[in-house]
Amino acid sequence: MRTGSVGVTPPHRDSTPAPRPKPIGYSYIYTAIESGLILIAILIGGIRLFPLLCLVLAMRSCVRFMLPGRLAIACVSCGLFGVGLGERFQNTVLPNIRNLPGILSILQISLTLLFLLSLVFVLLLVNALLAERQSRENLAIANEQLRAYALRIEDQATLQERNRIARDIHDSLGHVLTALNIQLETALKLGKTNPERAHSFLAEAKRLGSTALQEVRRSLSTLRADPLEGKALEVAIDALVRGFQRTTGIAPKCRIQLSFNLPMEVNIAIYRIVQESLTNICKYAIDPESIDPLQVEILLESMPLAICLTIRDNGRGFYADRNRTGFGLQGMRERTLALGGRFNLRSSAGNGCEISVQIPLSPKIG
16 A cells, blocks of 8 residues: 655744844943933932832833843832932921931831832832733734644645645546547547447447546545535445445455444544545555455444554555555544544555554543
8 A cells, every 4th residue: 555755844934033122231321311310300309209200210120121130220219219318308397306317317217118118019010010911922922823833734734635636646547548548549540440349449448437537536525624425434434335346346344333423523534544545455455466356354343432443455565664654644644643543554565454543532422
């Protein structure tokens, strides 16, 4: 059961250059200018909103700097707050109270610590908001990349399917049409001199035309989204077996024992695997020089937690280790693995081939 191979081109990376971040030196210069203006406003006096200005300075550092820079700007903000508090106490007329300088120092330290605690709370809140925004942006970027990757994979799958159909048409339909053309040309040449032989060539041409029509229908059936067309799996497989018998004259032994209905994706996977296996047997397993008749057996049975499918023949066979890249075998293996199943292939030259598939099922299905 040899099939051709189609190379898969890995999705190329996005080459769009990322935007360059601004140099960190500009942020330091801008922050230093802000701090200087706040200090000048405090020293000149006349502004009572210096705590708010110091708080805004620390909050803006969360956008510009990483953690060390944020801590440094927080210390600068606390220093500016302490300076502004001292200026306010000096410019305020206070009553003559004993130990007033000591009381003012304690009050200044207490207010500075209170401002520091408020600043820490605000910084934590701002950092949490920025982290959430960054997470959302990263999630949006990841979703966009995943969407683009899914589109690339879909395009590659479509291209592979087209290449496979084109290869099938070349191998089967092209060969049949070539033989049909030869039969018609011979019949035309013998039409007047030997009508009986010409009639036999025309009969063979008619048979080849019917074969070509079957090949076209088979190629078109692979493009359907629902190859079963709403039919039960047993009925669909029986149609494949009858079609195989009409084409080859060989009647496969088919035994299907299903005790419950299968999910649609499992039905489609099993149908495609049986279809591809019979196609490969028709193309490669039949040995015209063999005296033993070709025997094909299909066994499909349901276990409590799995579906087991076995397809075997006694045809020409092949070396399994040399045919692992064929698209047909690869497609069967990928369909099985996509459902969490196991795909096994045993074959050797002259000893036929056996394909066994096990697909696990959810307990609630049975």
